[in-house]
Amino acid sequence: MEPVRSEFVPDPSLSREAMESLQRDIADAAVFDDDFDFDPATIRFGSAVDLTDDTQQRLTGDGPIVAGVDQAFLDDGDRALSAVVALQNGDVVERAHAVVDTEIPYIPGLLSFREGGAILAALSNLAIEPDLLVVDGSGCIHFREAGLATHIGVVVDVPAIGVAKNLLCGTPTEPIPDRMPEGERIPIEADDRVETAETGTVIGHAVQTRQYDSGTTSINPLYVSPGHRVSAVTTASIVAQCAAGYKLPEPMRLADRAADRHKRECLDG
DNA sequence: GCGACAG
C-alpha cells in the first residue's frame, strides 16, 4: 500500500516548527470517529475453532484484515527496521518489512518523523490492503493529537489505532491502580498538555488486556487511542478483543516478534 | 526556572 496524502509524508529534514505545524494539519485531516466498513466484532484471533461445539457460529465470508506494525533499531539507532504482519480470520496472510536510515533522534512528540519513513517503506512492501492498522505508539493521545498512529493512518488513509505502553500526555479520569483487573478500562482525558483538544475530552483509554491473578508482580495497562477513522471507545474495544492471552494485541505482538527476528538475522547472518 | 513526555 502507498501514501495517498503525500503532502503529509513525514519529512525528517523539516524544522521543529514545521513538523509541529504539519502535525496540526494532520490532526485536522484525521477522523477520530468510526468510519470503516468492517464489523469490529468479526475480528477473531487464535484457532478457536472447536468443531465439537454445535453452538458456535461459522464465519461467513472473510473477516477484516488487521495489520500490526512495530519497529526495532540497528546500529545503535542509526537504522530503523519496521515490520508489518497482516492477519485475517486469525491467520497470518502476509508479512513485510523494511530498513531505513534514521535522520533524527527520538524527540517526544515528534516520533513519527523518526520512525514514519521506515513504516511507510514497510507498508509499501505489503501487497494486501489492510482494513485496520495497529501501530505501536500513540494516536491522538499526543500534544497536537497527531501521534505516530494518526500520522501513518492519515498518510495512507486507512483506519488506524495507536497502542502505547506508556502515557505521553492526558490524564486518567481516576488513578491507575497498581493492579488493574483484566478487562478493565479507564478513560484518558485531554489536559493542558494537549494543545489541540478541549480539556476533559476523552482521547483514549488505559486498557488492561492481561493481568496475573495473584503474586507480587503485576502487568501495566496499555494506553490506546484513535489514530484515524476510529473512535476512542471502539479503539479500546478492538484492543481488548485482539488480546489473545498476551498483553499486546496479537497483530502487534507478532509484528514485535518479526522485528526482533529480522534484527537478529541482520546482525549475525 | 520548573516540569518531563510514545519509541
Added chain:
DNA sequence: ATCTTGTCGC
C-alpha cells in the same frame, strides 16, 4: 527503543 542472566511465580 536498547544494554542483558538469572530468577521468582504460576
